[in-house]
Amino acid sequence: MKINEARPYVVKNLPYALNPRSIAVVGASRYKSKVGNKVVYELQKWGYKGKIYPVNPRADQVLGLKAYHTLSDIPDEIDLVFVAVPAHLVNSIVHEAVKIKAKMLVIATSAFKEIGRGELQNDITEYCREHELPLIGPNLVGMGSPYMHFNCGFIPYLPVPGPIAMISQSGANLLAALGTSQEENLGMSFFVGLGNKADVDFSEFIEYAEADPHTNVLSIYIEGLDSPEAFVKSCQKCTKPIVVIKVGRSQIGVKAAFAHTASENPETDEYYDSIIKEAGAIRVTTWQEFLDVSLALGYQPTLKGDNVVMITNGGGAGLLSCDHFERLGMPLHELKDISPLLAARIRAYMPMFGSPLNPVDISGTASVIQYKGAFQQALRDPKVDGVLGAICPTAVTDVLGVAKAAIEVYESTKELGKPFLMICQGGAECAEAIKLLREHGIPAYKTAEQAVNAMVALRKAAKK
């Protein structure tokens, strides 16, 4: 339901959604296959430090914990009530949550507005608002943070710790991102599924993320924007970069967004474009771009000017990149125009058939020493704003050696505040190099276009 701006009582209570001292899980089942069981199981498994109170009218114990028949039976203050019972039982639980003065209410249950029960959802929302009990959901997957060892929902894994705050209406896409986080070292500060977002709104989590010390970038997946004014206000106040993917732009997508999270899209996609622009956020198109851009904005400084130098041992990666830079409206400049001195110096790190154009092609024979020298020269040149490196696995390329050299140069030039991204296109050794580079804070990508998308986003973020 629409709000005009982020509500202070909601923002004040949001820390209880991600770092509660106590949780009541209503609908905590004894049976392993049930989602209500998974919530308690995952809380325990990932090392939640607070108290867990399973609530189940037909159980005395769940997963070794004493269970309570009702919320009111719990002899403790409850910060967070997590609801995973069938939809027709939810209303009475909400009233009880208000009664016990819970700080935060999360309704995971589906089958509300998205299947035509808008009135029931609105009634619950209004009741919560009247009693200033912030409600997240309904119809969501959960939330968590690797820093808090907190995994609260139907969520098989925590992400690796890092700077990305992920705020997503879709549970499945959120889960996918968490899986990617583990597989590809995409570090997150916290994550939350908003589902139907009946009450708590994007704007309020944006203010939470702004204050969160672990967060460097906000990554927001939107299916519908009920409160565009509040969104714009909170984004404009936010000093951290914000990446947005907004779906439901196609004809069938408008219907699918309603069927999924009861999201309404009364406006054209151009309207959302303009809202996101006004907010100063960066809109991306594909899910891959969403992850790739988030990674770069999370780990790297923004790009202060257009002078990007690309250093590669593969002319092909260079060509894919420079075409894509131009496609995105930020063409590469020739090295001799950026810095004639650098163009001359960099010659020392390539064979005669290399090319100092930009992309700088130090050739397929490039050694670790040549890479290191070229990286150093480029990053240290005062005319250069950012560097994009690329490794292709020729038969003589020491892929991991180059990755280590890149890390060394990056660490010794970090104080210059210039973004440094890498492309490692190839097989197993490249996957390993990507992991290693990411562990050291260098966003590394499998294809040229992914890295270019990220670099261009770093430029946009500088212009906010």
Place this chain on the structure above:
Amino acid sequence: MKINEARPYVVKNLPYALNPRSIAVVGASRYKSKVGNKVVYELQKWGYKGKIYPVNPRADQVLGLKAYHTLSDIPDEIDLVFVAVPAHLVNSIVHEAVKIKAKMLVIATSAFKEIGRGELQNDITEYCREHELPLIGPNLVGMGSPYMHFNCGFIPYLPVPGPIAMISQSGANLLAALGTSQEENLGMSFFVGLGNKADVDFSEFIEYAEADPHTNVLSIYIEGLDSPEAFVKSCQKCTKPIVVIKVGRSQIGVKAAFAHTASENPETDEYYDSIIKEAGAIRVTTWQEFLDVSLALGYQPTLKGDNVVMITNGGGAGLLSCDHFERLGMPLHELKDISPLLAARIRAYMPMFGSPLNPVDISGTASVIQYKGAFQQALRDPKVDGVLGAICPTAVTDVLGVAKAAIEVYESTKELGKPFLMICQGGAECAEAIKLLREHGIPAYKTAEQAVNAMVALRKAAKK
């Protein structure tokens, strides 16, 4: 150098480039770090069955093989002469290759037209043409085929066997694709780097690929098109789908393409667009799309109509997909419009809060049995032209179980000739599912947009 059409003497001899009975490696070094050593090493390592003759004026043995001081010293017929000596020595080797009546000449050496030595390159090319010795290169990485256990060049690995013929001017991008092949089960029939393509042209390899029994799809990376008429003619004659990525479209890219493979791009990018269209080939934009579309065209039948049904346990993946389908000009239709009967039947495989819209959202609680039923109903419905499945890893999803069910349904409905693609967006279990699905011929992808790109390409291929 320009040709008007594929030359019969070249096409006739190309099998000697990928399945030679004997190879002379000129410039075979004794020193492990040298590229000339790698060529012999990789031929041996990957199990080449023919004869290898190292040629080196200063060595009697290379990697355990008798070495010859000159080509003429070899007491055998030579099918393929592979040249990896410095540029100034190449000309005399070419004359010798003609003298010994080699069937095929490959010049890996760089530093020809791409650094301004166009005249030297043209002289060599004209000499080869005069003597009907087809020349591949110069300035290339090599070629090979997993079916022939043939790895000939500076190439650290063979791809896994499969239906994709990859013809690439860029060596580094080719190597990257070979690495991806191993990592992500992207099966190839053969691959070849063309480099500066002074003599042997795309058109001639297109005719070779058309005749190759292992090839189902041709994937071509182009930096410059010297002989557009020959390209169009050979493509039009080819009965197999052709995917093209053409770079060098940006301002700096035109220069980079010349510096890399001496490729000239005198025409606008729109011209190449029209040439590729006239050829009946499918042009893609990014490297990822190039690989993804190649995979689908290699393994799946074309999509005979627009009626694609998407089945997902995540509404988010559904939304990303339907937006992307519309973005690409092929919007999904609602299930009730495609087949009212199917819309009713598929209800049996989802909870009440699922959505039979299309994307069909069988919800995050979907079991293997529900997936299987939904896949079966969709694939067997005569109104449905193709199916796109998606798995998101919720806490109750049996990702590998669903993948196995998908394989079972696919195998039992294969004779219907409908394409079946999958999305598995998530962590380790999704990566495993993707591998498994690909092993069974189902193109599976990490993100929604990748699969949609592939499905739309299958439709384009049907319209050729």
